[in-house]
Amino acid sequence: MRTHTTRRLLGALSVLATLTLTATACGSDASDTGAGDSGPKDINAALEKGGKVTVWAWEPTLKKAAEDFEKKYPKVDIELVNAGTGDKQYTALQNAIAAGSGAPDVAQVEYYALGQFTIAKSVEDLSPYGAQRYGTSFTSGPWNAVTEDKAIYALPMDSGPMAFFYNKKVFDKHHIKVPTTWDEYVEAARTLHKADPKIFITNDTGDAGATTSFIWQAGGRPYQTDGTNVTINFGDEGTQKYAATWQKLLDEKLVAPVSSWSDAWYKGLADGSIATLSIGAWMPANLTSGVASASGDWRVAPLPQWTKGDKVSAENGGSSLAVPKAAKNKELAYAFTEFATTGAGASARVAQGSFPATRADLESKAFLDTKFPYFGGQQANQIFAESARNVGADWSYLPFQVYANSIFNDTVGKAYVSSTKLTDGLKAWQDASVKYGKDQGFTVNK
Amino acid sequence: MTLLSTSAQAAPPPRRQARFRLRKEALVGWGFAGPFVAVFGLVFLAPIGYALYLSLFQDRLIGGTSFVGLDNYGEALTDPRFWDGLVRVGLFLLVQVPVMLGIALLAALAIDSGRLYGKTFFRVTIFLPYAVPAVVAGLIWGFMYGTQFGLVGNINDALGVSLPDPLSPSLVLASIGNIVTWEFVGYNMLIFYSALKVVPRSLYEAAAIDGAGEWRVVRSVKLPAIRSALVIATIFSIIGSFQLFNEPSILQKLAPNAITSDFTPNLYTYSLSFSGQQHNYAATVAIVMGVLTAIIAYAVQLRGMRKG
Numbered sequence: 001m002r003t004h005t006t007r008r009l010l011g012a013l014s015v016l017a018t019l020t021l022t023a024t025a026c027g028s029d030a031s032d033t034g035a036g037d038s039g040p041k042d043i044n045a046a047l048e049k050g051g052k053v054t055v056w057a058w059e060p061t062l063k064k065a066a067e068d069f070e071k072k073y074p075k076v077d078i079e080l081v082n083a084g085t086g087d088k089q090y091t092a093l094q095n096a097i098a099a100g101s102g103a104p105d106v107a108q109v110e111y112y113a114l115g116q117f118t119i120a121k122s123v124e125d126l127s128p129y130g131a132q133r134y135g136t137s138f139t140s141g142p143w144n145a146v147t148e149d150k151a152i153y154a155l156p157m158d159s160g161p162m163a164f165f166y167n168k169k170v171f172d173k174h175h176i177k178v179p180t181t182w183d184e185y186v187e188a189a190r191t192l193h194k195a196d197p198k199i200f201i202t203n204d205t206g207d208a209g210a211t212t213s214f215i216w217q218a219g220g221r222p223y224q225t226d227g228t229n230v231t232i233n234f235g236d237e238g239t240q241k242y243a244a245t246w247q248k249l250l251d252e253k254l255v256a257p258v259s260s261w262s263d264a265w266y267k268g269l270a271d272g273s274i275a276t277l278s279i280g281a282w283m284p285a286n287l288t289s290g291v292a293s294a295s296g297d298w299r300v301a302p303l304p305q306w307t308k309g310d311k312v313s314a315e316n317g318g319s320s321l322a323v324p325k326a327a328k329n330k331e332l333a334y335a336f337t338e339f340a341t342t343g344a345g346a347s348a349r350v351a352q353g354s355f356p357a358t359r360a361d362l363e364s365k366a367f368l369d370t371k372f373p374y375f376g377g378q379q380a381n382q383i384f385a386e387s388a389r390n391v392g393a394d395w396s397y398l399p400f401q402v403y404a405n406s407i408f409n410d411t412v413g414k415a416y417v418s419s420t421k422l423t424d425g426l427k428a429w430q431d432a433s434v435k436y437g438k439d440q441g442f443t444v445n446k
Numbered sequence: 447m448t449l450l451s452t453s454a455q456a457a458p459p460p461r462r463q464a465r466f467r468l469r470k471e472a473l474v475g476w477g478f479a480g481p482f483v484a485v486f487g488l489v490f491l492a493p494i495g496y497a498l499y500l501s502l503f504q505d506r507l508i509g510g511t512s513f514v515g516l517d518n519y520g521e522a523l524t525d526p527r528f529w530d531g532l533v534r535v536g537l538f539l540l541v542q543v544p545v546m547l548g549i550a551l552l553a554a555l556a557i558d559s560g561r562l563y564g565k566t567f568f569r570v571t572i573f574l575p576y577a578v579p580a581v582v583a584g585l586i587w588g589f590m591y592g593t594q595f596g597l598v599g600n601i602n603d604a605l606g607v608s609l610p611d612p613l614s615p616s617l618v619l620a621s622i623g624n625i626v627t628w629e630f631v632g633y634n635m636l637i638f639y640s641a642l643k644v645v646p647r648s649l650y651e652a653a654a655i656d657g658a659g660e661w662r663v664v665r666s667v668k669l670p671a672i673r674s675a676l677v678i679a680t681i682f683s684i685i686g687s688f689q690l691f692n693e694p695s696i697l698q699k700l701a702p703n704a705i706t707s708d709f710t711p712n713l714y715t716y717s718l719s720f721s722g723q724q725h726n727y728a729a730t731v732a733i734v735m736g737v738l739t740a741i742i743a744y745a746v747q748l749r750g751m752r753k754g
Contacts, residue, residue: 087720119507205703228508257594259702267595399507403722407717410706417704418615436722
């Protein structure tokens with residue numbers, strides 16, 4: 001009897017252990033690992049001396065950049081590591097930085113997530129290495145995202161100016177004109193769904209990235225960040241404009257309740273039941289590989305406007321390359337970052353399918369004239385490039401946007417599955433973000 | 447006299463030897479237990495200790511790490527996101543565990559009755575889902591639950607009906623319960639069935655001689671005989687319910703608005719730690735949850751083992 005009890009007690013204890021293991025799997029103290037030496041950087045000397053550079057990234061065209069770099073500087077060895085996509089990589093990076101060992105020399109960080117690393121001072125300011133000279137080489141959206149005052153925390157690797165992707169076959173069949181304003185978009189949604197209840201104008205189950213991009217395009221600037229002073233306010237006009245329009249779509253059940261990147265999503269894009277996407281210019285590669293069977297059906301158009309006749313756009317996604325403070329050989333790390341994001345390195349990556357953040361590539365004839373067989377031979381890059389030029393200025397994300405996005409569906413998501421209104425959901429999101437910000441030591445204003 | 451002196455002289459050596467033997471035996475004992483104790487300490491006590499240590503600090507993006515004593519515990523005990531999750535798994539437990547154990551018990555009794563044709567086939571089929579990893583089970587069921595392109599959608603189309611969406615906020619807990627039941631009925635059935643197998647056949651004969659019918663035998667012989675197996679299965683199921691993580695975490699991708707990041711306490715701990723870098727608070731919530739689980743499981747055991 002006694003042994004039984006002990007054994008069962010141990011069983012209960014083991015539960016405790018497994019529960020706590022989840023929590024202890026990652027380190028805690030995110031203290032500055034130091035080693036922040038400044039002064040003139042002799043990059044050429046480092047390149048001659050050679051060494052190894054570890055790069056954590058999931059962006060496929062970097063492979064080509066690494067090969068080219070090694071060819072040019074034979075003494076340097078670039079090791080590309082896929083440490084996970086998005087959140088997974090940031091978690092790993094955060095942990096490696098906190099643990100004080102195992103951090104890469106270069107890391108891919110999406111624009112929305114960069115703030116989390118700059119605020120904790122865990123990425124190197126690249127201006128002492130000479131990065132300021134690229135101030136005019138990049139388009140303003142991405143450049144704005146990687147700079148803060150005079151510091152340059154990363155170099156833009158690609159960008160995601162938004163465009164409107166639509167299934168021309170479906171549009172033609174139901175005699176629908178390509179919408180130029182969001183009001184026309186709502187009309188098109190109604191017409192389509194009425195003509196065939198299986199067809200939805202788009203899918204949406206609540207996506208923080210898409211919502212913030214729409215608000216950005218509508219002129220809303222809910223986030224303001226000034227060092228550790230943060231303002232979060234979803235009460236502004238742009239946000240309200242977005243919420244009012246989107247509420248119509250939700251109320252009338254005009255968007256498919258299908259999550260992006262799910263199997264059902266790909267299926268819907270292929271069979272025409274999800275008729276449009278308003279998404280970043282990096283989408284064509286995904287359509288070509290993931291929705292191959294619908295090749296020829298799709299076309300690209302400029303994003304619908306909030307005010308008729310406007311030409312305002314926004315960014316959706318996009319990544320930069322940053323050098324963690326914990327990197328071992330920062331000069332080499334910078335040299336590779338510079339190579340992969342600017343000049344010939346960037347052009348080579350664009351030729352592989354990456355969407356440029358560099359003005360030169362965006363304006364090059366070869367890029368603009370590229371014909372997309374998937375879009376029936378359309379020169380889609382011209383639309384994307386135009387969109388990149390029209391990205392609304394002065395947008396900023398929160399320094400803790402990764403967390404904020406993770407609770408989007410807990411708050412705003414309610415509007416998708418209950419009678420909660422979008423504006424109330426956004427208010428709840430604001431409150432939860434404010435609470436987190438305060439807990440994390442920020443001064444937060446509403 | 448001589449006898450006495452010799453005995454007096456002879457007496458000490460054996461005692462010394464005994465003490466020596468005792469030490470040697472202890473060493474041998476540690477030799478056997480050592481590896482276990484080392485592993486136990488490393489993978490078991492150390493993480494708990496580390497979690498306890500973590501829970502006393504707060505690590506902030508601005509300001510770094512500071513010692514906060516029991517503040518995190520105070521916050522956890524008044525955190526509505528934690529309590530909502532706990533109430534949710536509590537409700538889950540109250541409905542799902544009796545249903546699952548009831549079905550498992552019925553299946554075990556049916557197999558044990560010996561009146562079942564194709565007993566082995568029956569046993570294997572019921573047990574099979576347990577061999578499917580929880581993550582895969584979540585994916586399979588997630589696909590079947592889909593109203594757009596899944597099985598439910600297909601049924602709706604084919605029959606022209608409109609079944610309620612299993613992934614809607616009001617039904618999703620029941621849908622998860624269905625998956626968990628499907629997964630663990632076979633496992634619990636095997637526990638019950640093995641307990642039934644060791645019941646002495648003579649008891650059944652005695653009952654038959656006394657004129658007991660089949661139901662009477664089940665009620666008065668079989669169930670009391672497997673009482674401890676029932677208690678163990680119940681405790682395991684309670685622990686499993688409080689640990690609920692895999693199934694909701696998989697379905698979350700399909701129903702992000704129905705399954706929130708704090709849907710179950712375990713899911714909450716996970717999101718705190720991996721989305722918000724709140725490792726200290728996550729450790730605190732995990733410890734509170736672990737203690738609560740231990741208390742409830744222990745209470746159920748005491749109650750279950752109490753002689754009627």
